[in-house]
Amino acid sequence: MCQHQPSCPSADATDHDAARLVAYHxxxxxxxxxxxxxxxxxxxxxxxxxxxxxxxxxQCAGAA
Structure with a gap:
């Protein structure tokens, strides 16, 4: 699915959230x-x- 070079991490990778954002709402x-x-x-x-x-x-340190 990814066309970036180097390729972004796959959805199964532990760092999958490092992939590039392609749409934002x-x-x-x-x-x-x-x-x-x-x-x-x-x-x-x-x-x-x-x-x-x-x-x-x-959570913030002061949050209850």
Whole structure:
């Protein structure tokens, strides 16, 4: 799917979120990476095979 040189990480790679953003919809809070992964502004992800990765944003030290 990726046409970049060097190629971006595949959706199965551990660093899949390092792929280039090819579409972004800030009004809907999501973007599409060139490897087919959908990333959400809350840091959750939806993989091309339908698996989801929950948000993994770290909390601030002072947050309760």
């Amino acid at each position: 800030p009004e809907q809070n999501w973007g599409l990476l060139c490897n087919g992964v959908i990333v959400f502004d809350d840091t959750g992800e939806l993989l091309p095979d339908g698996r989801s990765i929950p948000a993994h944003r770290s």
